[in-house]
Amino acid sequence: MWLKLIRKPQPYVDPDLDPVLLVPGIAGSILKAVDHQNGKEERVWVRILGADYKCRTKLWSRFDPSTGRTVSLDPCTSVRVPEERYGLYAIDVLDPDMIIGRECVYYFHDMIVEMMKWGFQEGKTLFGFGYDFRQSNRLQETMDRLAAKLESVYKASGGKKINIISHSMGGLLIKCFMGLHSDIFKKYVKNWIAIAAPFLGAPGYIASTFLNGMSFVDGWEQNFFISKWSMHQLLIECPSIYELMACPHFHWQHMPLLEIWREKEGCDGIPRIILESYRPGESIDIFNEALSGNSVDHDGENIPLPFNLEILKWAKETHRVLAHAKVPSGVKFYNIYGINLETPHSVCYGSEETPVTDIQDLPFFQPTYICVDGDGTVPAESAKADGLHAEARVGVPGEHRGILCEPHVFRILKHWLKAGDPDPFYNPINDYVILPTAFEWESHHEKGLQVTSLKEEWEIVSEDQDNLEDVASRKPFVSSISVSQGGNKQSSRSEAHATVTVHPQTEGKQHVELNAISVSVDA
Numbered sequence: 369m370w371l372k373l374i375r376k377p378q379p380y381v382d383p384d385l386d387p388v389l390l391v392p393g394i395a396g397s398i399l400k401a402v403d404h405q406n407g408k409e410e411r412v413w414v415r416i417l418g419a420d421y422k423c424r425t426k427l428w429s430r431f432d433p434s435t436g437r438t439v440s441l442d443p444c445t446s447v448r449v450p451e452e453r454y455g456l457y458a459i460d461v462l463d464p465d466m467i468i469g470r471e472c473v474y475y476f477h478d479m480i481v482e483m484m485k486w487g488f489q490e491g492k493t494l495f496g497f498g499y500d501f502r503q504s505n506r507l508q509e510t511m512d513r514l515a516a517k518l519e520s521v522y523k524a525s526g527g528k529k530i531n532i533i534s535h536s537m538g539g540l541l542i543k544c545f546m547g548l549h550s551d552i553f554k555k556y557v558k559n560w561i562a563i564a565a566p567f568l569g570a571p572g573y574i575a576s577t578f579l580n581g582m583s584f585v586d587g588w589e590q591n592f593f594i595s596k597w598s599m600h601q602l603l604i605e606c607p608s609i610y611e612l613m614a615c616p617h618f619h620w621q622h623m624p625l626l627e628i629w630r631e632k633e634g635c636d637g638i639p640r641i642i643l644e645s646y647r648p649g650e651s652i653d654i655f656n657e658a659l660s661g662n663s664v665d666h667d668g669e670n671i672p673l674p675f676n677l678e679i680l681k682w683a684k685e686t687h688r689v690l691a692h693a694k695v696p697s698g699v700k701f702y703n704i705y706g707i708n709l710e711t712p713h714s715v716c717y718g719s720e721e722t723p724v725t726d727i728q729d730l731p732f733f734q735p736t737y738i739c740v741d742g743d744g745t746v747p748a749e750s751a752k753a754d755g756l757h758a759e760a761r762v763g764v765p766g767e768h769r770g771i772l773c774e775p776h777v778f779r780i781l782k783h784w785l786k787a788g789d790p791d792p793f794y795n796p797i798n799d800y801v802i803l804p805t806a807f808e809w810e811s812h813h814e815k816g817l818q819v820t821s822l823k824e825e826w827e828i829v830s831e832d833q834d835n836l837e838d839v840a841s842r843k844p845f846v847s848s849i850s851v852s853q854g855g856n857k858q859s860s861r862s863e864a865h866a867t868v869t870v871h872p873q874t875e876g877k878q879h880v881e882l883n884a885i886s887v888s889v890d891a
Contacts, residue, residue: 382487393536397498458498478773529558539565547693571614571624572712629718705751706743862888
């Protein structure tokens with residue numbers, strides 16, 4: 369009796385679910401540094417205590433153009449991704465030791481918890497794939513690891529094809545693999561769901577990253593994390609960052625620009641303040657000049673770290689692979705992208721009051737942004753332009769990383785993964801459940817007239833809750849349309865009239881009525 373009382377309840381497991389593989393984006397995997405001399409391992413990403421020092425000593429790296437790999441500056445260190453919990457450990461909570469403010473280092477944590485409620489089970493139907501995000505998205509070593517992972521998940525789930533859910537740059541990694549290994553992808557993958565993927569880059573975010581670095585943690589926690597400068601030196605040698613640059617060949621609705629207020633001497637010798645604008649392809653010269661003197665001190669040695677043209681050449685080949693990738697037959701692709709947030713698109717340095725006098729001073733200027741709609745990091749225009757045949761593309765209000773814990777996204781995933789009790793009336797694009805409540809159809813012929821009447825009613829159920837005080841004062845919305853066709857020898861004269869009535873929403877439900885009638889005269 370006592371053992372039964374203290375026994376933990378067993379989690380719900382649905383054995384009929386198809387397996388899911390979660391693939392994170394940039395900086396979304398735990399990385400451990402391995403010391404070749406003593407074999408000891410330590411977590412270097414993510415960590416709060418000693419984060420900046422470990423980044424400089426263990427993660428700073430150089431690109432090797434002969435292999436396409438980014439190699440740590442410390443010759444006695446290599447970086448690996450932990451595989452515990454079938455790959456989920458590395459992409460769940462990025463700093464498991466953190467207690468206060470732990471939510472800031474959540475990655476797939478909320479999604480993993482939610483999916484286990486639906487009946488997914490670690491090691492049976494739920495897996496993770498972490499990777500060294502410093503590397504190129506088409507690095508052969510990563511491609512080989514992913515191929516092996518797909519095969520192991522396929523076998524562990526009893527020969528069931530896999531649903532891949534990727535986030536952010538993970539979408540580029542999956543698209544590279546699909547383009548380079550289409551046969552393997554077709555063999556093991558059933559569905560691929562990309563979330564917030566920068567298919568055509570993240571123009572504003574990446575342009576300022578090259579010149580100023582980036583911070584992955586916001587709020588008070590960033591005081592204990594890697595400094596923006598240290599992160600800047602790390603990312604300059606990361607092929608993955610170059611692969612996130614804006615696509616220069618895409619017909620953007622608004623071309624992303626790098627803008628600089630500069631003081632230049634005119635023909636008359638009088639200095640003038642002008643605003644210079646550079647398109648994505650033209651920005652390369654600015655990055656090259658601005659970073660020409662960039663260097664770091666490592667282990668007593670001064671190492672130049674300019675804008676790396678060898679990495680740029682590698683990234684251009686990656687973009688070619690991405691442009692030619694196609695979804696294999698039998699595989700379904702879905703795209704979820706973030707909307708409703710101001711998202712950096714063009715970047716501006718200096719101002720009319722404080723112009724830039726030396727391009728090498730750009731890293732010391734704070735950028736201002738011209739924004740477009742997106743998730744705060746990736747413009748919606750870039751995320752939608754996957755270049756693939758998609759079963760659906762759905763825009764969800766949400767922040768780039770926060771979208772992974774959005775209830776709307778969970779409802780969409782549950783529907784597409786066919787988890788739990790299926791709801792045939794759910795519309796993931798609008799996040800509605802449409803329930804038919806009435807249907808009447810009648811047709812009769814009388815005195816040369818053919819009369820047909822139709823009445824339909826629905827209940828639209830959504831998560832949105834209106835203010836109950838406003839509902840009583842609202843009136844139903846009514847819209848009507850009439851259509852007529854004149855008769856001739858080939859067809860009879862006919863008329864049709866329809867009215868739609870949309871009643872105010874109450875308690876998450878909205879009643880809709882359709883009444884239609886058509887009358888035709890015999891020829």
